[in-house]
Amino acid sequence: MSTESNTYLRRLGTWDAAMIVIGGVIGAGIFSTPSTLAQRTSSGWELLALWVVGGLLTLTGVLSYAELGARRPQAGGSYIYLREAFGQLPAFLFGWTMALINYPGSVAAVATIFAQYFCAALGLSLLYIKPVAAGAIAFIVGVNLFGIRAGAWMQNIFTLLKLAAIVLLVVAGVVLADGHLGVSLAVDPGRDVPPGALFGALLPVLFTYGGFHYLNDLAGEVRNPQRTLPLALGLGMAGVM
Template sequence: MSQANPSYLRRLGTWDAAMIVIGGVIGAGIFRTPATIAERTGTGLQLLALWTVGGLLTLAGVLCYAELGARRPQAGGTYVYLREAFGKLPAFLFGWTMALINYPGSVAAVATTFADYFCAALGLSVIFVKPVAVGAISFIVGINLFGIRAGAWVQNIFTVLKLAAIALLVTVGLVLSHGHLGAVLASDPPRPVPPGALFGALLPVLFTYGGFHYLNDLAGEVREPQRTLPRALGLGMLGVMICYVLANLAYLAGLGHEGLAASHAPAADLMQRLFGAKGATLIALGIACSTFGYCNIAIAGGARVLQTMGADGMFFSAVGRIEPQSRAPQVALATLGAWAIVLTLSGSFGQLLDYTTVGEWLAHAFGIATLFWYRRHLRGQPSPYQVPLYPWLPLLFVGTVLGVIAATAISNPRDAGMSLLIIALGVPAYYGWRWLERQAAG
């Protein structure tokens, strides 16, 4: 591109990219969700099996995204794949649902979680929660205005800190088990659990493994993307799986299966057993670091989707600009950050996230489905990386995602219906936007 319309620079190496994968997946979920899984399982072994199965299913999707990223190493990720395979309307519906609602809603929710733990760790009053959350979003946007390298440095630091927090949990669990992990797993009598409940327990596991797609949103800034993207996605997700299984093993070692099921804050309860109140404060700081790092990735990735939409004429043209010096989508960053702050102050992000959950998983399913289009229509352009066991791995992931959507719709039809309504409202918004665009051009 010309200097008046510059492109992104490829500044992210394998280490940076892998940290983005790990940081995009590990947020606050692993510190709280295991208690929910324990409630729905009968034994510790069942719990560990679900976390392993959920990780393997997610890895199947990650490998598919690795091929998509290698085929189209551009900013925008799923938006780009949908636009090329299925047209502008499905791509717009993705951007409408994700970049304008889900991404900023996620940032607002996780920034508030960060502020909750940060204030609790420092003994600050709850009246500071919203100001701290707004300050965190503003700081992250400000750092990313300087370009992807500045954001990557922040990401690397906070990803290492969140991995340190998980390592501390695992160490505490090993200490509390006194070297008898086998006895720990057999210590609680099994509870009868119907098969349907086990499938229901898999849903929050899969949600906790979500977030791996953010690296594809930033693919336009990855060096040697055909090689780096598959490596970083695969290594990053394997690292997440190991962390999640070890963390759950630590919870079982320190709390037991029944104790974990009864806990409202398993990470804090585990730390308190060894270190008392100071342990709970320490892990609160660890969770704060974990959530802060997630916000950084969601803002950076979401802004690239918005910028790509703007450059396509699917959003305001100013949002599509890339600043020549920093090579950052500064207007898109500011727009996403401002909207996330509005949601934070209004407190409406919780409902927005509930209403877009089905849309998020539909985006994953249709994103992976574009792989079949690429394989069929671009047979003469083989990808430098190809997903193994094709077409079975993509079919497995898409089938699992559709199962998650069906289960979510059955268990919570109101939220699922609202999610579909939000997606449907994107159709008149798309045609209205195109009409305004033609009026402005004519």
């Protein structure tokens, strides 16, 4: 097959693609959702079960995106799928909604949360939150201007740092439990949580698991997409769970 001159360079391998999946899923939600789940459950086992159930439900979406990405390995992700299935108008509206509302709002929210933690860690005034958030966005844009490899390296490093932070939290929790881990997993008789509350608690879990679809937006830059996309989506989601 001849290579068109207007296509993207396919430079992302399986490792890079899996890091994009993990980095897309692990965001600010994982650091705030557990407290909400603890309010809606009566034991640690129920809380852990929610993460497993939510992960399995999300896996169905991951498998669907793996198939879509293998069939249409082009940059654009959901835009491409909507255009092929429903026509130009729904895809156009979706694309502009993502470009003008969804993605800018998501980036601004994540940058603001980062700035809040950053200023709190350094003891800076709240007046610095907006400048720090804007500076973080400008930094990421600047790195990506150097090409897909520079962006991939930054993504990989930041994803490993996020994984290290979560591992540190888990280890600290186990150490602080100091032999009382079974108590936190046992049912609390003082908490009367109705069974239906567990279904409502699945919503923040599914929200936290969202973000795996970002890889399909970059399908046009993935090497051997028919093999790499399904493998990276599966490995990335399994790693997150």
